[in-house]
Amino acid sequence: MKRIRVLGEQKLSGTITISGSKNSAVALVPASLLSEEIVEIDNVPNISDIDALSEILEYLGAKVERNGTNMKIDSTSVKNKEIPEEISKKLRASYYFMGALLGKYKKVEMYFPGGCSIGERPINLHLKGFEALGATVKEEGNKYIVEAEELKGANIYLDIASVGATINLMLASVLATGTTVIRNAAKEPHIVNVATFLNQMGASITGAGTSEIRIRGVEKLSGCFHEVVPDYIETGTYIIAGALCGENLKIANAIPDHLEALLSKLREIGVPLEVGKDFIILSKGNNYKATSIKTAVYPGFPTDLQQPFMTLLTQCEGTSKVEENIFENRFMHVPYLNEMGASITTSGKTAFVNGKTKLFGRRVEATDLRAGAALILAALCANGETTITKIEHVLRGYEGIIEKLQNVGAKIELEEIE
Ligand code: EPZ
Numbered sequence: 001m002k003r004i005r006v007l008g009e010q011k012l013s014g015t016i017t018i019s020g021s022k023n024s025a026v027a028l029v030p031a032s033l034l035s036e037e038i039v040e041i042d043n044v045p046n047i048s049d050i051d052a053l054s055e056i057l058e059y060l061g062a063k064v065e066r067n068g069t070n071m072k073i074d075s076t077s078v079k080n081k082e083i084p085e086e087i088s089k090k091l092r093a094s095y096y097f098m099g100a101l102l103g104k105y106k107k108v109e110m111y112f113p114g115g116c117s118i119g120e121r122p123i124n125l126h127l128k129g130f131e132a133l134g135a136t137v138k139e140e141g142n143k144y145i146v147e148a149e150e151l152k153g154a155n156i157y158l159d160i161a162s163v164g165a166t167i168n169l170m171l172a173s174v175l176a177t178g179t180t181v182i183r184n185a186a187k188e189p190h191i192v193n194v195a196t197f198l199n200q201m202g203a204s205i206t207g208a209g210t211s212e213i214r215i216r217g218v219e220k221l222s223g224c225f226h227e228v229v230p231d232y233i234e235t236g237t238y239i240i241a242g243a244l245c246g247e248n249l250k251i252a253n254a255i256p257d258h259l260e261a262l263l264s265k266l267r268e269i270g271v272p273l274e275v276g277k278d279f280i281i282l283s284k285g286n287n288y289k290a291t292s293i294k295t296a297v298y299p300g301f302p303t304d305l306q307q308p309f310m311t312l313l314t315q316c317e318g319t320s321k322v323e324e325n326i327f328e329n330r331f332m333h334v335p336y337l338n339e340m341g342a343s344i345t346t347s348g349k350t351a352f353v354n355g356k357t358k359l360f361g362r363r364v365e366a367t368d369l370r371a372g373a374a375l376i377l378a379a380l381c382a383n384g385e386t387t388i389t390k391i392e393h394v395l396r397g398y399e400g401i402i403e404k405l406q407n408v409g410a411k412i413e414l415e416e417i418e
Contacts, residue, residue, distance in 0.1 A: 001418060003389040004402065006379035007411035008361055011247040014408040016238045018253045019045040019399040020069060020228030024190035026093035027167045028197050028228065029053040032073040033062065033100040034174060035201050037223030041071045044228055045399035052090040056097060059087060085111035091396070092116060095123060095164060098146060099171030102135060107147040117368045119327035125165035129156045133172055133180065153178030153217055161186045161211065161297040167194050174203045176217040185213045188298040189258045193229045200224035232258035233304045234398055237373050240308045241405070242282040243271045244315060244381040249408060251280045261301040262309070265291055269316055290318030290355060295325050307333050307374040313353040314342040315381070320353040333371035336364040340378050340386070361386040366393040373398065380410055
């Protein structure tokens with residue numbers, strides 16, 4: 001078990017360099033299976049989610065070579081076989097192997113553990129899309145067997161602009177016969193990154209980044225070199241750190257255009273921002289004012305930044321309102337923030353943050369990835385020392401977060417406990 005200890009109220013100065021996007025990389029790695037040749041991906045974040053996906057690839061017989069943030073994947077000797085529960089349950093993004101294996105071999109047999117702490121997270125839209133392409137879906141407990149005689153292009157409307165379903169259906173249809181149109185598709189930057197990757201392998205996908213994606217099936221996919229896009233959620237997390245305790249903090253290798261919703265809310269609060277082409281520089285401001293946010297699909301306010309942003313709202317004068325519209329249980333950081341001195345009440349999908357409140361170091365626990373990030377941000381600006389247990393949740397999604405924060409002056413240490 002790991003925990004971190006943070007001594008708060010340190011100024012953060014210097015440069016934090018953003019890594020490759022977790023939510024892009026966890027789709028690109030399984031998607032590599034679709035190629036008949038070797039695929040090289042650069043700027044892959046060194047996080048445990050990628051370790052788990054590499055394990056599944058090797059289990060299937062692929063050769064994976066990792067060198068820092070560079071990954072070479074050779075799927076030429078892959079044998080399609082059932083993916084057992086003990087390796088697929090390590091992360092939800094294992095569901096991208098459904099689309100990739102179905103797309104390439106017209107059959108996938110894998111366990112997929114539904115749900116996680118932030119919500120029930122069904123995959124009904126993924127399965128409905130697979131059926132639209134001509135596959136049959138058999139569920140035995142949480143084991144799925146999805147297979148098709150032939151995959152034929154189809155018109156698929158997504159009731160929810162689901163990131164996972166959009167990506168999985170791109171993977172399943174890229175080698176199908178004919179053209180697939182996904183309507184009400186998700187538009188997140190990682191959707192565009194995956195479509196670009198597939199097109200570099202020889203696919204024919206247009207419209208990624210809009211709500212209508214067209215995939216014209218091709219015979220086969222070749223190798224390619226691809227670079228993972230910078231992680232805009234990691235970027236947003238460190239921008240919020242700067243708003244809380246920055247002193248000329250620079251966040252480099254970023255794409256500010258991916259964060260318009262966050263940046264406009266920070267300006268509303270009164271955070272002084274310098275936004276460059278691929279960087280943001282900021283220092284902690286004074287007299288932050290309360291605001292309200294509603295999480296929404298891209299380009300709306302990202303649900304993944306709702307929790308870190310709520311920590312900043314505790315430092316804003318007045319009552320802020322946070323509406324979480326994507327997941328049904330994404331306020332688990334609230335009791336811990338309140339223990340640290342915040343004054344937050346929740347009612348259904350809405351939280352009310354009464355600021356400004358001084359925060360104090362406490363013993364708290366990370367319940368999920370972004371809740372843990374919110375607690376680290378609170379610890380950085382709290383008076384005294386905070387310990388955060390179950391920090392594995394955070395380490396799986398933020399590459400080198402301890403070192404990145406130490407390098408700009410945070411007093412933060414990682415500890416192994418029993
Ligand atoms: C991806 O999850 C991300 N994970 C999440 O990031 C992110 O919060 C989410 O997209 C929204 O942006 C990865 O990319 C690995 P969805 P995903 O399908 O694909 C419901 C993080 O912190 N839904 O867009 O699972 C679902 O329950 C993680 O990095 C269905 O009902 O999200 C949710 O309420 C957390 N049926 C909503 O749609 C389905 O078939 C959005 O889910 C699929 C989804």
